Amino acid sequence: MLQEETVIHHHAHHFTSANHEFEAAKQGMWIFLVTEVLMFGGLFVAYGLFRGLYPEMFHEAHQHLAVHMGALNTVVLITSSLTMALSVSSAQKGHKVSSVRYLVLTLILACCFLGVKYFEYSHKFHDGLLPGGFFTNTEIKSPKASLFFSLYFMMTGLHGIHVLIGMGVISWILRRTLRGEFGPSYYTPIELVGLYWHFVDLVWIYLFPLLYLVG
Amino acid sequence: MSNNSAVVQGEDHYLNHSRGLMSWLGTLDHKRIGLMYLFSVLLFFLMGGVFALLIRLELFKWGGHNLVDANTYNKFFTYHGAIMVFLVVIPAIPAALGNFILPIMLGAKDVAFPRLNLASYYIFMTGALFAVLALFLRGADTGWTFYTPYSIRTNTTVLLVLFGAFIAGFSSILTGLNFIVTIHKLRAPGLTWMRLPLFCWALYATSIIQVLATPVLAITLVLLCMERILQIGIFDPKLGGDPILFQHFFWFYSHPAVYIMILPAMGIISEIIPVFSRKPIFGYKAIAYSSFGIALIAFIVWGHHMFVSGQSELANFVFSLLTMFVAVPTGVKVFSWVGTMYRGSIHFNAPMLYAFGFLELFTMGGLTGVFLATLAIDVHLTNTYFVVAHFHYVMVGGTLMGLLAGLHYWFPKMFGRMYSETAAKIGFWLIVIGFNVTFFPQFILGAQGMPRRYWSYLPEFTFLNRISTLGSGLIGVGFIYTAYYFYRGMRSGAKADANPWNAQTLEWKTSSPPPHENFHETPVVTQWPYEYLPEDTSMPANLR
Numbered sequence: 171m172l173q174e175e176t177v178i179h180h181h182a183h184h185f186t187s188a189n190h191e192f193e194a195a196k197q198g199m200w201i202f203l204v205t206e207v208l209m210f211g212g213l214f215v216a217y218g219l220f221r222g223l224y225p226e227m228f229h230e231a232h233q234h235l236a237v238h239m240g241a242l243n244t245v246v247l248i249t250s251s252l253t254m255a256l257s258v259s260s261a262q263k264g265h266k267v268s269s270v271r272y273l274v275l276t277l278i279l280a281c282c283f284l285g286v287k288y289f290e291y292s293h294k295f296h297d298g299l300l301p302g303g304f305f306t307n308t309e310i311k312s313p314k315a316s317l318f319f320s321l322y323f324m325m326t327g328l329h330g331i332h333v334l335i336g337m338g339v340i341s342w343i344l345r346r347t348l349r350g351e352f353g354p355s356y357y358t359p360i361e362l363v364g365l366y367w368h369f370v371d372l373v374w375i376y377l378f379p380l381l382y383l384v385g
Numbered sequence: 386m387s388n389n390s391a392v393v394q395g396e397d398h399y400l401n402h403s404r405g406l407m408s409w410l411g412t413l414d415h416k417r418i419g420l421m422y423l424f425s426v427l428l429f430f431l432m433g434g435v436f437a438l439l440i441r442l443e444l445f446k447w448g449g450h451n452l453v454d455a456n457t458y459n460k461f462f463t464y465h466g467a468i469m470v471f472l473v474v475i476p477a478i479p480a481a482l483g484n485f486i487l488p489i490m491l492g493a494k495d496v497a498f499p500r501l502n503l504a505s506y507y508i509f510m511t512g513a514l515f516a517v518l519a520l521f522l523r524g525a526d527t528g529w530t531f532y533t534p535y536s537i538r539t540n541t542t543v544l545l546v547l548f549g550a551f552i553a554g555f556s557s558i559l560t561g562l563n564f565i566v567t568i569h570k571l572r573a574p575g576l577t578w579m580r581l582p583l584f585c586w587a588l589y590a591t592s593i594i595q596v597l598a599t600p601v602l603a604i605t606l607v608l609l610c611m612e613r614i615l616q617i618g619i620f621d622p623k624l625g626g627d628p629i630l631f632q633h634f635f636w637f638y639s640h641p642a643v644y645i646m647i648l649p650a651m652g653i654i655s656e657i658i659p660v661f662s663r664k665p666i667f668g669y670k671a672i673a674y675s676s677f678g679i680a681l682i683a684f685i686v687w688g689h690h691m692f693v694s695g696q697s698e699l700a701n702f703v704f705s706l707l708t709m710f711v712a713v714p715t716g717v718k719v720f721s722w723v724g725t726m727y728r729g730s731i732h733f734n735a736p737m738l739y740a741f742g743f744l745e746l747f748t749m750g751g752l753t754g755v756f757l758a759t760l761a762i763d764v765h766l767t768n769t770y771f772v773v774a775h776f777h778y779v780m781v782g783g784t785l786m787g788l789l790a791g792l793h794y795w796f797p798k799m800f801g802r803m804y805s806e807t808a809a810k811i812g813f814w815l816i817v818i819g820f821n822v823t824f825f826p827q828f829i830l831g832a833q834g835m836p837r838r839y840w841s842y843l844p845e846f847t848f849l850n851r852i853s854t855l856g857s858g859l860i861g862v863g864f865i866y867t868a869y870y871f872y873r874g875m876r877s878g879a880k881a882d883a884n885p886w887n888a889q890t891l892e893w894k895t896s897s898p899p900p901h902e903n904f905h906e907t908p909v910v911t912q913w914p915y916e917y918l919p920e921d922t923s924m925p926a927n928l929r
Binding site: 211 | 488493494495496497498499501558562563565566569570571596597598599600601603604605607608611612615616617618619621624625626627630634902
């Protein structure tokens, strides 16, 4: 199927075929995701270190996170991964309308995620549960609790930035899909954005238990 | 082995394919991007070099006086280190020479992602801009290592330098990613893995480190920026954080980064030695695989930077032991190069001279590294000039010698003209003698206990410090002279033909300079590139 239709999409001059170009792009994306894992890895190591140093503080501090909101966001993101996958598969089959529909759904779910995050963050700000030097909360008795919230904001913040970037690139491929640029013979960008979005989802799958369910 | 089609249409090449400033700034041609990197890196090298000379001038203590105050001196060595590490030695060989040569060596028309390649260049320049901008504000005085908690408290503009290094890191990551995919996907027909030139193997191993280690630096620098902006306290003992964690993170990147610097230089040496010995490379597989051995060990030795930082005794012991393992794959390479030269027909052209320079100086740097890996000795030598001398022998003696060897070797390919061989020999001796005069005394100073990064020193260290400063002046003269004869070569050197060194890797099978798409016809590879016959000991007559 792929081989027959390669003629339709014009590939860049240094590749021998559209499939050749697709394979290269996909390998590049996987390597990029490896770098992302290592970038988040630093934060996970810091988390592990401080949790080992201050286990009681982590236990007490995590009770100030809203588990139901975190759980809701987990469901939202997993669902958005599903809609993203369905959009990629629709694009591969040449079903433009359903591909667009699923992309829009993915965008809406991403907005929901950030909306919930907004309410969570404002609540934390209100309670003085802020990183490091700005921490003013007096309810938590364990010392050094500001560290937990430093980690919470750094980890969810970096993840949130990735969600924002994801929304940006999803909007970009939505535009290109609407222009009819993708079809069974060429769908590289939408496939790669899909990979990226699943990665963003996966990071959250780790963040949720580590931060919200730590006790 | 001649490729006539290249010669026939030799007039149209990548330098005159299109004209005007925008044809350079917006180019997707890896050769032009490579040259833009090269000239940018050389500009930063000049800047870093000026700071080096300022450091040495201060330490000369002319008439017992100080040139600058202590705070200014701290900024000098910070800038020298940060510029040289992040903007010169890390990108120099992969981003400049690698970009130019790798796709041609593979018989490809370009790297896998040309637009990403151009973006990497602009990301690099943006990062550099931030770092240099800080220079015009309140500078930075943390040293290039940004150790906490001082880097959190200092009132200099260290934030901009951190941000600059963070951005430049992405350029390094994306270049590594681009090279890995290029090597996997764009090899010419017949170019099997076991026929791959060793420079490509070296760049592959380098790229793996760039891709795996640099993201850790990125997150570390982000956290340090956040320390300064939001006081997150992760590295700040006052808020319950751990400054040693910063050192672990920092060296988890910055030790492998040393191999980002040295592996590509080793790749260049592996190309040059067989060509100028007219012999097949000895131990091809051993050299190729040892690059990966070095890359692997690179990730598990970072703790040797922290022997006196408060790590546990056990960790010190393990890191010390592991560090010594680096000497094994490195030794495999050095002995393979020596084995290649054995009974070869050696031609002392400039690239080969610099390869010799590499062998001598890098071996000294490497062996003193084994001294420093030894716990009892390191405790005495930590933070002394011995360490300074050691890593300059590795970085200048290794990376810079490799860069200069590669620049001379590929100069005819890049510009289609020859440099002056006599001038190159003079330049080589100026730089090598100047280098040894500068840094050998520093081994002695360090062993005698002179600490690094200090603005003043005890009177008994004066003599050796002055010798060292004189040597640095000689290096400076050597580099200015080198820049001069390269410029002359570019302007009015003798025309170079496609293969002036009678070498066998693919870049010599296309015209000099190469056409826009590197080859007029995609080359087909039928053998490995080191098939030098015993009776074929010749070089083109004018190059002997």
